[in-house]
Amino acid sequence: MMNENVMRLSLVGEISGVGMWDYEPLSNTLVWDDAMFTMFGRSPAPAVSLFDIWKTSLLPEDLPGAEAALRDALSGARPLDTTYRIRRKDGEIRVILTRGRLHVDETGTPLRLIGVSRDITAQIQxxxxxxxxxxxxxxxxxxxxxxxxxxxxxxxxxxxxxxxxxxxxxxxxxxxxxxxxxxxxxxxxxxxxxxxxxxxxxxxxxxxxxxxxxxxxxxxxxxxxxxxxxxxxxxxxxxxxxxVTELKQTQFQLEELNTVLQQRTEEAESANAAKSRFLANMSHEIRTPMNAILGLLQLLKRTELSPRQQDYLEKAQLASRSLLNILNDILDFSKIEAGRMELETTSFRPDELMRTLALFLSPVVEGINVKLLFDIDADLPPVLQGDALRLQQVLLNLAGNAVKFTPQGQVVVSLRAVAITSGRVDVEFSVTDTGIGIPQDKLESIFEGFVQAESSTTRRYGGSGLGLAISRRLVQLMGGELEVESTPGRGSRFHFTVAFSPGSDSQTMDLHQRPSCESDVLGRRCLQGMRLLVVEDNSINRQVAQELLSQEGAHVVSVSNGPRAIEMVAATHPLFDAVLMDIHMPVMDGYTVTRQIRELPGMLELPIIAMTANALPDDRQKCIAEGMNDYVAKPIEMETLAAVLMTHCRGAANAGSALSQEYTDEPGIDLHKALTRLNNNRTLYARLAREFTMEQAGVVERVRRQVLQGLFNTGADELHTLKGVSATLGATTLSRCAADTESVLRANPEPDSCTALLHDLERQLFDTCASLLRVADELDLPDNPAENGVGPEAPMDRGEFAALLDDLELLLRSGNMRAVQKYDDIQQMCEKKLLQQLIPMNEAMRRLDFPAAAAQCRTMRERLLQ
Known part of the structure; x- marks a missing residue:
């Protein structure tokens, strides 16, 4: 039975990889099972001591520890539990874990040490x-x-x-x-x-x-x-x-930098927007008085002038147009910088382009020793497609500069076909002169904005220094590059090549396609018979437009604001052939007025022409988009305006003429100078004088309130207007008084210090208004207003006339000063036959006696309807 147990135990050990051994210390006999022999790489050999095999198999450095553990176990100090390395017979080193228990007899004498060993080499590894x-x-x-x-x-x-x-x-x-x-x-x-x-x-x-x-x-x-x-x-x-502290700090710095960059970007965008607004305002503010200046010069040119006066007039016109050209250059440069310059594509004739160029430049070369020559390639197609107006602008600038910088010699404008295919024509444009030339170190800088070849050039030759910069940018927009070769003292050659598409004659844009007033050489006025409504808030520009158009034969009615224009169009349909519309007006802008007129019955076809100082990008497109038919930029050229009107409308009313009478000067009023400004139109002066008394009567009281509120600049602006308008009417004393008071207000004074000044100004204003009313009474024609040339010949029935009288009576009985304008409008609108009914009211309206005028109005209405 014992042997069976031993066999089973040995089998278990073999399966588990554990070897069993039995050591008798008294006989120094060691017994191994088969697993032990396998573990140590040995075969059983009866004649050999296994204890010696065990000792000799241990690595020398591990033997002392193993023997010490064995002695401790045999002495009973502790159980055997040790690990050591052996070198097998095949030379392989293995790690062995050995554990054993000591058996003793009754006296404590060690009988045997029984244990197991296991190869733990793989575990140790x-x-x-x-x-x-x-x-x-x-x-x-x-x-x-x-x-x-x-x-x-x-x-x-x-x-x-x-x-x-x-x-x-x-x-x-x-x-x-x-x-x-x-x-x-x-x-x-x-x-x-x-x-x-x-x-x-x-x-x-x-x-x-x-x-x-x-x-x-x-x-x-x-x-x-x-x-x-x-x-x-x-x-x-x-x-x-x-x-990530450094990364976070970098991120914070980057965020701060981005914030600063965003601020700078916003500031730059704000500055650019401010610049655009400034340019828009500057354009409007400059063009508005320029329109008056050039318009009045046109009116003056049509009067009898002495040779000296004619010389002064021509020089004034030249100076005004030079100022306008500089303004246009600045606006074009701004458009290009902002990327808002867009080109148009139309068909045009190159030979017509050259003829137009010659027309513009002929006055420039007249009287100087410079020949202007044109050389057009015979192979060039007769019609091209491109932006003819911008191309003309570039060539005009280059040729104009060439003439300006050529004391004597010639300027040649050349067009040459570089390459021609079925769908493309490459054209080289060049302007060659024999002038002063340009130094080599200045050839690039001349294309920069506000730069000229030498600092003295501006003083010697004039100009803003923007022309070449604008020309280069325009050529680049066309797909070319403006280049220059020059030799100081011998001349310069500017040239560029642009690709065009061939066009057809049926699509050709004639640069002078509009009808021209100048072509009417038989003395017939080119706007004869047209009935026009002018909507303009500026009284001087309103006057200029009315006078210029009237001199061309048009019958003109003018109003100062949008609501009045809408009322006039609605009440008189179909009286007017066209409406000339200002854009910026204080009560209602021209776009809104146009939209509301278009909503009136039958007004979709009424020609409405924008007549505005706006000249920045998209102005024309916006006018068209808002329902207007065309666009004329201020300052108004009469020929251009007449051509636009003849393009869009026809009329059939006649304008009248003013009569004359003697007049006497009033204190503080230079009537002679004022009438000279108005081309001696006394009826117009009388009307403007009465409007002045209505519009400016309360100005000092308004300024007084503004001063008490600390609004000194607002008050100064009011006085600035008073100064200008009074000067226009020849009220020189009042104008000087207003100017002096304006200067004081601009300095932000103490309100109390203004009391005496405003009192004096108010007294002068009162005296001036009284003088103006007396002058107006004297200048007005004494008899039938129908003989003054006012009033259209278009029929108006008695019912319509009675309705107008009802409106007038309401204004008169409420003491509303609009009654004066209403009365003037009725005179302008009504036919001569009905105007006969207004004669009894003239004197009352001249005296501004509203109760008497209201009574006359009621009497006339009742008589009219009998």
């Missing part, structure tokens, strides 16, 4: 490999610039790197086993807990956190929690905390 891996990972973790750790599902630390020492002031071994709350502290743990819980649910977490280091420094960190998932179970999570 695995442990070494694991330790190597752990050491490698630890080294790797320690060199990572951040905290690296592992937290169990119970939120206890199982691994950290040395970086924890820098951040938290604890060594890794001090952290192992700690709960995360104990390590981070309550506040930080509470902040991180939502991320921890999500990580323990298997969701990776990434977040930023501000941490304070053990040294007290505040740092920005980027934290990652990476779940450790084994199958479906989360065992814990890895932690990586990176110091």
């Amino acid at each position: 695995s442990e070494h490999a694991l330790r190597d891996n752990e050491r490698f990972l630890q080294i790797l973790a320690n060199v990572i610039p951040g905290m690296v750790g592992y937290w169990t599902y119970e939120q206890q630390c199982a691994f950290t790197n040395n970086e924890y020492m820098s951040w938290l002031g604890k060594r890794p071994e001090e952290i192992l086993g700690l709960h995360m709350r104990d390590l981070l502290g309550g506040d930080l743990f509470q902040a991180n807990e939502p991320f921890i819980l999500r990580a323990l649910k298997g969701e990776a977490q990434h977040f930023e956190r501000s941490l304070k280091t053990a040294g007290g420094a505040q740092s920005h960190t980027l934290t990652h929690y990476i779940p450790d998932i084994d199958g479906a179970q989360v065992r814990g999570f890895y932690e990586l905390v990176s110091d």
Whole structure:
């Protein structure tokens, strides 16, 4: 039975890789089972002592320890439990774990030591490999610039790197086993807990956190929690905390820089928008008085002038147009800079382009020793498609400069076909002169804005220095490049090549396609019979338009604001052949007026022409989009305006003429000078004088209130208007008084110091208004207003006339000064036959006796309807 048990035990040992042995110390006899022989790489040999085999198999350095463990076991000090290395017979080194128990007799004498041995070489190798891996990972973790750790599902630390020492002031071994709350502290743990819980649910977490280091420094960190998932179970999570303080500071700096950049961008955009607004306002503010100046010069030109006066007039016109050209250059340059310059494509004839150029330049070369020559390639197609007006602008600038800088010699404008295909024509344009030339170091700078070849050029030759800059940009928009070759003292050659598409004669745009007033050489006025409504808030420009149009044969009615224009059109339909519409008006802008007129029955076809100082991009397109038919920019050229009107409308009413009478001067009024400005139109002066008394009567009281409120500039603006309008009417004393008071207000004085000035101004205004009314009474024609040439010949029935009288009576009885304008409008609108009914009212209206005028109005209405 014992032998069977031994056999079973031996079999179990063999299966498990464990060898059994039995050692009797008294006889020094060692017995091995088969597994032991296999383990030591030996074969059973009865003649050989197994104890000696055991000892000699141990590596020399491990033998002392093994023998000491054996002695301790035999002495009963402790059980045998030792590990040692052996060298097998085949030379292989193995690691053996040996354990045994001592059996003694009744006296305690050792009888035998029985034990087992197991080859643990593979286990030791695995442990070494694991330790190597752990050491490698630890080294790797320690060199990572951040905290690296592992937290169990119970939120206890199982691994950290040395970086924890820098951040938290604890060594890794001090952290192992700690709960995360104990390590981070309550506040930080509470902040991180939502991320921890999500990580323990298997969701990776990434977040930023501000941490304070053990040294007290505040740092920005980027934290990652990476779940450790084994199958479906989360065992814990890895932690990586990176110091991103420098990156964050860089980010903050970049954000600050971006903020500053955004501010700079917004400031630049704001500045650009302000510049655009300034240019728009400047254009409007300059063109408005320029329109008056050029218009009055046109009116003056049509009067009898002495040779000296004619010379003065021509020089004034030349100076005015030079100023206008500079303004146009600035606006064009602004459009190009803002990227808002757009080209149009139309068909045009190159030979017609050259004829137009010659027409413009002929007066320039007249009287100087310069020949202007044109050379057109015979192979050039007769019709091209492109922006003829902008091309003309470039050539006019180049040729004009060439003439300007050529004291004597010639200027040649050349057009040459460089390449011609079925759908494309490359044309080289060149302007060659024999003038002063340009130094080599200035050839590029001349194309910059506001730059000329030498600083003295502006003084010697004039100009804004924008022409070449604008020309180069326009050529670039056309797809070419403006280039120059020049030799000082011998001349210059400017040239560029642009591609065009061939066009057809049927599509050709004639640069002078509009009908011309100049062509009417038989003395017939070109607007004869047209009935026009002028809507203009500026009284001088309103006067200029009315006078110029009237002199061309048109019958003109003018109003000062949009609502009045709508009322006039609605009440007199179909009286007017066209409406000339200002855009910027204080009560209602021209766009709104146009839209409301278009909504009136039968007004969709009424020609409405924009007549405005707006000259920035898209102005014409906006006018057309708002329902207008055409656009004429101020200053108004009468020929251009007449051509536009003849293009869009025809009329059939006649204008009258003014009579004359003697007059006497009033104190403070230079009537002779004022009438000279108005081409001696006394009826017009009388009307303007009465309008002045109505519009300016309360100006001093308004200024007084503004001064008390501290609105000195607002008050000064009111006085500025008073100064200008009174000067126009020849009220020189009032104009000077208004100018003096304006200067005081511009200095932001104490309100009390203005009391006396405003009192004197008010007294002067009262005296001037009285004088103007007396002058107006004297200048007005004494008899039938129908003989004054007012009133259209279009029929108006008695019912319509009675309705107008009703409106007038309401205004008169309420004391509304609009009654004066209403009465004037009725005179302008009504036919001569009905105007006979107004004769009894003239004297009352001249005296501004509204009650008497209202009574006359009621009497006339009742008589009219009988």
